[in-house]
Amino acid sequence: MSYKLFASHHIKGLIDQGEHQQLDFKFCISDSRKIARSLVAFSNTDGGKLLIGVKDNGSIAGVRSDEEYYMVEGAAELYSKPPVKFEVQEWNIEGKTVLEVTVSKSEKKPHYAQEENGKWMVYIRVDDQNLLANNVLLKVWRRQKSKKGVYVRYTNIEKLLFEYLKQSNTITFGRFCKIAGITRSRAENILVNMILLDIIDIEFTENGTYYRIKENQKTSEKDSNKRNKR
Numbered sequence: 001m002s003y004k005l006f007a008s009h010h011i012k013g014l015i016d017q018g019e020h021q022q023l024d025f026k027f028c029i030s031d032s033r034k035i036a037r038s039l040v041a042f043s044n045t046d047g048g049k050l051l052i053g054v055k056d057n058g059s060i061a062g063v064r065s066d067e068e069y070y071m072v073e074g075a076a077e078l079y080s081k082p083p084v085k086f087e088v089q090e091w092n093i094e095g096k097t098v099l100e101v102t103v104s105k106s107e108k109k110p111h112y113a114q115e116e117n118g119k120w121m122v123y124i125r126v127d128d129q130n131l132l133a134n135n136v137l138l139k140v141w142r143r144q145k146s147k148k149g150v151y152v153r154y155t156n157i158e159k160l161l162f163e164y165l166k167q168s169n170t171i172t173f174g175r176f177c178k179i180a181g182i183t184r185s186r187a188e189n190i191l192v193n194m195i196l197l198d199i200i201d202i203e204f205t206e207n208g209t210y211y212r213i214k215e216n217q218k219t220s221e222k223d224s225n226k227r228n229k230r
Helices: 001-015 032-044 067-078 135-146 156-168 174-180 184-198 216-229
Strands: 023-026 048-052 086-093 096-103 111-116 120-126 129-130 200-205 210-214
Touching: 001 023, 001 048, 001 086, 001 096, 001 129, 032 048, 032 067, 032 111, 032 120, 032 135, 048 067, 067 086, 067 096, 086 210, 120 135, 135 184, 135 200, 156 174, 156 184, 156 210, 174 184, 174 210, 184 200, 184 216
Parallel strands: 023 048
Antiparallel strands: 048 096, 086 096, 111 120, 120 129, 200 210
């Protein structure tokens, strides 16, 4: 297969997938900080690819100049902390240049992206969006790195949380604090422990962050109830 035919099949094959958790299209790069969000989000989640020179609708526009590459480099090294490692492949499609930027899942997460106001924020990739991580997830990552054991006391607060989730399926962080009457710090620690024990899942959406009982726990509970009925 010729280079031109391979390049065309490869890029169009990616474009046909549409944007998703591990693929993002960028028509052009006008701000390295915005690209840093995508690089950081990929690094903090499952890795992914940026196709630069491709419009949101999948049409190939091509990059404008070599400056696009240097803006990606700046995003990865100047506006990401720690710097994000990436690889770039340049493809020529019908006389237009597309940059395929590949980012691997990082072992050094969290990676932070610098905002226009100078603040450093943590992003994760959810479906086709870059969303801000919260303190609960950051604490989960820190605890996973420390490799310390998890000790949980099953108090009335934990019982209240599980009873609420059985009835309502999901709960927000603010709602948990309110119904339990506890501080944000204590609520964070309880949720972190439950996530580390694989009991509760954290779900990020564009409308907010939710916590729910993990599916394997629901299955285990159903099986236990069946055995008790026998």
